[in-house]
Amino acid sequence: MAISLGTNLNSVPASQKQTLSTNYLDLSSAANAGWGQQYLPDLMEKEAEVFGPRTISGFLSQVGAEEAMTADQVIWSEQSRLHLSYKGDMDTDNVVTIQSDMDGNVAADGFVVANHGIRLNDTVLIANANGVFKAIVSVVSGADVTVAPYDGTAIATSGATADFGTTILVYGSEFAKGTGYNAAAAATVESRGANEAAFKTFTNKPIIMKDYYEVSGSDASRIGWIETASEAGQSGYLWYLKAESDTRARFNDYVEMSMLESVKGSGTNAVDTLLGGVIAGNDTLVGTQGLFDAIEDRGHVTTGVTGVNAATDLAEFDAILAEFDKQGAIEENMMFVNRATSLAMDDMLASMNSYGAGGTSYGVFDNSEDMALNLGFSGFRRGSYDFYKSDFRYLNDLATRGGINAANAANALRGVMVPAGTSTVYDQSLGKNLKRPFLHVRYRASQTDDRKMKSWTTGSVGAATTALDAMQIHMLTERCLITQGANNFMLLK
Numbered sequence: 001m002a003i004s005l006g007t008n009l010n011s012v013p014a015s016q017k018q019t020l021s022t023n024y025l026d027l028s029s030a031a032n033a034g035w036g037q038q039y040l041p042d043l044m045e046k047e048a049e050v051f052g053p054r055t056i057s058g059f060l061s062q063v064g065a066e067e068a069m070t071a072d073q074v075i076w077s078e079q080s081r082l083h084l085s086y087k088g089d090m091d092t093d094n095v096v097t098i099q100s101d102m103d104g105n106v107a108a109d110g111f112v113v114a115n116h117g118i119r120l121n122d123t124v125l126i127a128n129a130n131g132v133f134k135a136i137v138s139v140v141s142g143a144d145v146t147v148a149p150y151d152g153t154a155i156a157t158s159g160a161t162a163d164f165g166t167t168i169l170v171y172g173s174e175f176a177k178g179t180g181y182n183a184a185a186a187a188t189v190e191s192r193g194a195n196e197a198a199f200k201t202f203t204n205k206p207i208i209m210k211d212y213y214e215v216s217g218s219d220a221s222r223i224g225w226i227e228t229a230s231e232a233g234q235s236g237y238l239w240y241l242k243a244e245s246d247t248r249a250r251f252n253d254y255v256e257m258s259m260l261e262s263v264k265g266s267g268t269n270a271v272d273t274l275l276g277g278v279i280a281g282n283d284t285l286v287g288t289q290g291l292f293d294a295i296e297d298r299g300h301v302t303t304g305v306t307g308v309n310a311a312t313d314l315a316e317f318d319a320i321l322a323e324f325d326k327q328g329a330i331e332e333n334m335m336f337v338n339r340a341t342s343l344a345m346d347d348m349l350a351s352m353n354s355y356g357a358g359g360t361s362y363g364v365f366d367n368s369e370d371m372a373l374n375l376g377f378s379g380f381r382r383g384s385y386d387f388y389k390s391d392f393r394y395l396n397d398l399a400t401r402g403g404i405n406a407a408n409a410a411n412a413l414r415g416v417m418v419p420a421g422t423s424t425v426y427d428q429s430l431g432k433n434l435k436r437p438f439l440h441v442r443y444r445a446s447q448t449d450d451r452k453m454k455s456w457t458t459g460s461v462g463a464a465t466t467a468l469d470a471m472q473i474h475m476l477t478e479r480c481l482i483t484q485g486a487n488n489f490m491l492l493k
Contacts, residue, residue, distance in 0.1 A: 055249050055253050056257070056394040056397060057253050057256040059260070059336060059392065060259060063334060063418050065440040066440065066442075067441070067443075068442070068444075068446075069444060069445070070445070072206075073204065074203065074204050074206075074480065074482055075201060075202070075203045076484065077201045078201075078484065078485060080197070080199055083169070084117045084169070084195075085170070086099075086100065086168055087099050087167055088100075088143075088145075088167075089165065089166060090126075090157050090165075093156055094148070094155050095146050096145045096147065096166055096168050097113075097143050097145075098113045098114075098118075098144075098145065098168075099113060100113070100164065116145075117170070118145050118168070118170060119137065119140060119173075119181075119195075120139075120140055121136060121174060121181075122137045122172070122173050123135070123136050123137075123170070123171055123172045124145075124169060124171065126166060127166070127167045127169075128166040128167070129165060130155065133153075133155050135147035135148055204480045204481070205480055206288060206443070206444055206478045207262065207478070207479070208477075208478045209258060209477050209478070210476050211250075211251040211254070211475050212247075212472050212473060212475065213240075213247040213473045215470060215471050217460055217470055217471070218469075219240060248455075248473075248475060251475045255453075255479070258290065259291065259441060259479070259480075259481040262287060262288045262293070264286070264287040264288065265285065288480045291416070291439070291489075294483035294486050294489075295416070295483070295490065298483075299488070299489040299490060299491070300323055300491070301490070301491045301493055302316065302490055302492055303493045314348065314382070317387075318382075318383075320417070321382060324385065324488070330488050332386045333385060333387050333388070333417050333418065334388050335389045335417050335418075336391075336418070337389065337415030337416075337492065338413075338414050338415060340414070345377065346377050349377045349380055350377075392415060392416070395413060395414065414493060415492035416489070416490070416491055416492065417489060418438065419485070419488040438483070438489070440484075441479050441482070442480050442481075442482055443479040444478040451477060453475070454474075454475065454476045454477065455473065455475050457471060458471075458472045459472050
């Protein structure tokens with residue numbers, strides 16, 4: 001089945017600066033029979049609301065919180081893993097050369113291979129293509145860890161050089177009677193002290209967003225024939241009330257979209273010049289890291305088993321569960337997805353019911369012939385995880401990300417998975433541990449100026465403030481999004 005668009009579809013994209021035929025009623029044209037006709041037309045004064053709710057804001061208010069800040073950047077620390085597990089190579093029998101921590105990203109983690117926590121007399125599990133082995137550490141020299149297998153069989157070399165093909169995990173230790181730490185250390189054996197807890201530090205900076213609406217003094221005093229209704233619930237015959245309300249609603253959407261889509265500058269291009277970046281190579285001067293970029297940088301991305309529609313069968317969900325088990329294992333997760341993915345999940349869950357082939361027992365599985373069928377699911381449980389599903393208007397609306405997805409299906413964003421609950425982090429600005437939602441917005445505010453969402457009016461209309469014969473309504477905010485524990489988030493592509 002194909003769906004075709006009407007030849008005169010209402011597709012006016014948005015407000016425009018110039019005066020167009022869509023902005024006024026032309027009764028002088030032939031199409032409207034002109035003013036010379038003897039019959040009075042029936043004018044429908046009420047503007048029709050044909051697009052439903054046009055705003056997309058609300059996502060962050062459901063999953064996050066807001067908090068004031070007074071600095072130019074936010075710095076927070078996240079705990080490291082508790083257990084000692086590393087990736088490495090075995091280019092020599094019984095010798096593991098540590099290459100990275102378990103994330104495998106040395107450059108991004110700042111991991112120094114010689115600073116691993118494996119010590120003499122640690123008992124370890126070693127896994128590679130040759131099998132799984134249990135051994136005790138006999139020598140530690142920088143990144144090289146020499147082990148003695150308990151069964152006396154040498155652990156042979158495996159794979160190519162620098163292939164990260166060996167994993168070594170410390171599971172305990174064993175010492176001889178009457179010995180101390182590093183008792184067997186010789187001159188050629190490195191003596192290593194106590195392990196120190198590690199953490200990772202992240203930072204983000206706020207951006208300043210502005211917009212304004214302007215109407216001349218003459219237009220502000222004119223009464224229109226169309227009764228308008230704004231997104232904020234205002235109504236009346238003053239057109240500028242609707243135009244200002246649309247500008248404000250669009251700005252509120254921009255605020256949320258920026259917290260989702262923004263990225264930091266590279267520090268090497270024209271963006272720095274435009275926004276006042278003066279330190280070459282410093283990418284913290286411009287831009288801010290939004291949710292999607294934070295997940296791609298520090299979280300997970302799934303493209304689904306078929307590579308077409310993410311997270312729409314149990315095999316893909318099982319893969320997601322396995323990945324979450326490796327991370328924070330947050331039991332409750334919220335999924336915000338586009339329409340196609342939402343329907344695919346409904347079909348997947350309905351297929352789990354043996355009576356669902358005909359589509360008559362979706363939902364709660366107790367539909368009767370006298371009630372409307374419930375063809376959707378709001379959530380389900382798989383393993384020890386609960387998933388709650390919600391449609392994400394931002395990914396469906398053709399005028400927002402829905403249009404971008406349609407233009408490039410290969411890189412379409414089909415949803416985002418967000419953990420519920422709070423995380424504990426050390427706030428370096430406040431100098432203490434705090435519990436916060438995984439997502440929260442920081443906005444600039446002090447006793448002098450609150451920049452969470454400022455609005456002020458200038459001009460000659462009303463309380464005159466300038467000689468400009470117009471009214472200008474200004475809007476400004478300065479904020480950034482903090483994505484804590486991004487390893488617990490997932491993008492669905």
